[in-house]
Amino acid sequence: EDKVVQSPLSLVVHEGxxxxxxxxxxxxxxxxxLWYKQEKKAPTFLFMLTSSGIEKKSxxxxxxxxxxxxxxxxxxxxxxxxxxxxxxxxVHFTGTASKLTFGTGTRLQVTL
Amino acid sequence: xxxxxxxxxxxxxxxGQSMTLQCTQDMNHNYMYWYRQDPGMGLKLIYYSxxxxxxxxxxxxNGYNVSRSTTEDxxxxxxxxxxxxxxxxxxxxxxGAWRGNTGELFFGEGSRLTVx
Numbered sequence: 001e002d003k004v005v006q007s008p009l010s011l012v013v014h015e016g017x018x019x020x021x022x023x024x025x026x027x028x029x030x031x032x033x034l035w036y037k038q039e040k041k042a043p044t045f046l047f048m049l050t051s052s053g054i055e056k057k058s059x060x061x062x063x064x065x066x067x068x069x070x071x072x073x074x075x076x077x078x079x080x081x082x083x084x085x086x087x088x089x090x091v092h093f094t095g096t097a098s099k100l101t102f103g104t105g106t107r108l109q110v111t112l
Numbered sequence: 113x114x115x116x117x118x119x120x121x122x123x124x125x126x127x128g129q130s131m132t133l134q135c136t137q138d139m140n141h142n143y144m145y146w147y148r149q150d151p152g153m154g155l156k157l158i159y160y161s162x163x164x165x166x167x168x169x170x171x172x173x174n175g176y177n178v179s180r181s182t183t184e185d186x187x188x189x190x191x192x193x194x195x196x197x198x199x200x201x202x203x204x205x206x207x208g209a210w211r212g213n214t215g216e217l218f219f220g221e222g223s224r225l226t227v228x
Contacts, residue, residue: 004154006154034216041221041222042202042219042220042221042222043155043202043217043219044219045216045217048216088154088155090155090217099145099157099160099170100145100155100157100217101157102147102154102155102156103154104152104153104154105152105153105154107152
């Protein structure tokens with residue numbers, strides 16, 4: 001059964017800290033891994049990773065994929081209160097339809 | 113650009129009632145999905161569709177039905193509401209494989225359903 005596991009489940013940090021969120025997966029027919037940020041409403045897209053070892057970066061956020069060890073990390077440097085959210089990892093696998101399997105998410109709270 | 117539009121945003125149902133969550137997208141996406149998200153949890157796939165007239169079950173289809181008569185619309189029907197269906201429901205869409213589908217989903221704003 002396809003499985004996506006995120007850790008930690010929740011995290012509280014002080015503004016300015018650096019955090020690393022983890023996502024491991026067991027998925028057949030892997031195609032890509034996606035990170036989403038969810039604040040109060042719908043998830044918003046952050047990154048899509050398909051190749052091992054190539055870092056994707058957007059401002060203070062970056063992510064990398066290891067297809068051999070089947071995991072990805074999402075780094076956030078110099079955290080701000082606006083980074084407080086649930087971060088969802090999802091894996092896209094091919095088959096009869098293009099579907100995403102989501103992890104349970106990591107709830108990040110950034111305090112002053 | 114409207115994207116994915118869901119209605120209603122909130123609804124309270126009594127046990128045994130029925131209702132339909134509406135979803136429409138204006139991006140000409142072939143693939144559409146319904147997910148539910150319980151508190152503190154990730155998203156679970158209920159049903160999906162790869163095109164008009166084609167639907168299939170996801171991980172948690174029991175208690176739900178869908179139809180896809182047009183590319184734009186993908187309504188989700190709850191026939192006999194139960195407290196276990198209290199959740200936030202997200203409709204999403206994506207490009208089909210012919211567009212080099214990367215898997216990125218475009219989400220609606222969500223519908224919060226409470227069954228009492």
